Amino acid sequence: MRSKLLSMVLTGALCVGMLSGCGGQTASNEGGSSASSDKPYHVTVIVKHTDGHFNKVIAGARAYDAEHDNVTVEIQSPTAATAYDEQVNMIETALGNPGIDAVVIAPQQSTSTATLVSSTDKPVVALDTDFTSDKKACFVGTGNEDAALSGGKAVAEACKALGKDKPTAVIIAGVQGDETHEARLRGYRDAIEAAGGQVLEVQYTDTMPDKAAAAMEAVIQKYPNGVDAVLSIADDMALAAAKVIKDSGNTNYADTVLCGFDGNQSAIEAVMDGSLTIDIAQMGYDMGYKAVEAAVEVLDGGKVEGFIDSGSKVVDSSNIDDYISDMKTKGLWE
Structure with a gap:
């Protein structure tokens, strides 16, 4: 060429x-x-x-x-x-x-x-x-709403596997009014509510990891006894939230199900090491x-x-190897 x-x-x-x-x-x-x-x-x-x-x-x-x-x-x-x-x-x-x-x-x-x-x-x-x-x-x-709905259902199933049949959830959103972000928010909310759960908080963070970290800190302070799931509309925010949870030392968040959205390498690696539970890959x-x-x-x-x-694809421990293989084939895995 x-x-x-x-x-x-x-x-x-x-x-x-x-x-x-x-x-x-x-x-x-x-x-x-x-x-x-x-x-x-x-x-x-x-x-x-x-x-x-x-x-x-x-x-x-x-x-x-x-x-x-x-x-x-x-x-x-x-x-x-x-x-x-x-x-x-x-x-x-x-x-x-x-x-x-x-x-x-x-x-x-x-x-x-x-x-x-x-x-x-x-x-x-x-x-x-x-x-x-x-x-x-x-x-x-x-198809952002459908992708988030699928990911949200996987989150609800992961919560159920931990004995949390009616999960409490926090959604870390992006830019308020952005069509993509609002569609993902709807999909997440619908999945949690369809499972009999409750969305406790929606935190808009302008897709900025530092704002996502601050939002997660506020959540931990407000809900010191833990929440069952944290769903983020982008990987960077999910990773920021995961770091805050780890650094907080709050053991009530030890089994919180964490979900990102994008399928970026850093997030997939976090799924591999257990820092994230699920990632929705675009x-x-x-x-x-x-x-x-x-x-x-x-x-x-x-x-x-x-x-x-x-x-899109919901990536978890069951299919992560196939996703990584596809990324390597396309030269997108470092």
């Missing part, structure tokens, strides 16, 4: 590097078309920020680039998940640049993103987080690949489904 110019926007500066082909990496293309014309296309992918999940998304987008000589993929990322002005500027610039043919956006703010794309003639694909717009070709991402690599694939399909005059589910 020929090398292509990719760019990552970090801390407001544009860092440019030459990246080679991805060594034969492939993504699952179920339901999608792998065929494209030979027309040269430039696709910009704007993510929310860079973390373990979006690094997998970026890897998938780059894999599509490496496999298609006529497609160049540019990656852009704000410095933080709440760097709203940065992402707005990126979206405006990409939409206004005549050299960019299609834009894939993981919106930090769905409403403002819908406004920004309202007058564009370029194909726009929503990635990871959906937004409502008649300019949007499709949404490619995890198929981020496939998400990035399928999003660029959908954009190219539209550029070629084809049609795509309104929602393309990139998949």
Whole structure:
């Protein structure tokens, strides 16, 4: 594969590097078309920020680039998940640049993103987080509510195995109003309540580990006798909560079931060593690949489904080896 110019926007500066082909990496293309014309296309992918999940998304987008000589993929990322002005500027610039043919956006703010794309003639694909717009070709991402529901059911079963038939739970949420985070919150809540349990607290933390740690400290202080489960909407927050529980020395939290969401290597390793009980893995690599694939399909005059589910998997001690093997195959395990 020929090398292509990719760019990552970090801390407001544009860092440019030459990246080679991805060594034969492939993504699952179920339901999608792998065929494209030979027309040269430039696709910009704007993510929310860079973390373990979006690094997998970026890897998938780059894999599509490496496999298609006529497609160049540019990656852009704000410095933080709440760097709203940065992402707005990126979206405006990409939409206004005549050299960019299609834009894939993981919106930090769905409403403002819908406004920004309202007058564009370029194909726009929503990635990871959906937004409502008649300019949007499709949404490619995890079925977040269903994924969280499946993970929440696994949490309830793990609690039941410990003799806690009606589990008490705390949910460590992300950015209030974010469609993805709210969908995960609904799935978690529904699973716990369907099991006869109770959600005691919902703590919004803006997807910041330090805020998640502070939230967990507050929970331990408020419920010194322990809670049965802590469910986080992202891995970084789950790991922060796990560290606070360990450092607290409160033995009433020794068997608290801890659940993360993303499938990042650090969280999977925590499942391996018992720091986390369950992790809900997004198929981020496939998400990035399928999003660029959908954009190219539209550029070629084809049609795509309104929602393309990139998949998810509940990972625990029973299937962790298979998940790690898949990540290694895709070059996503260090």
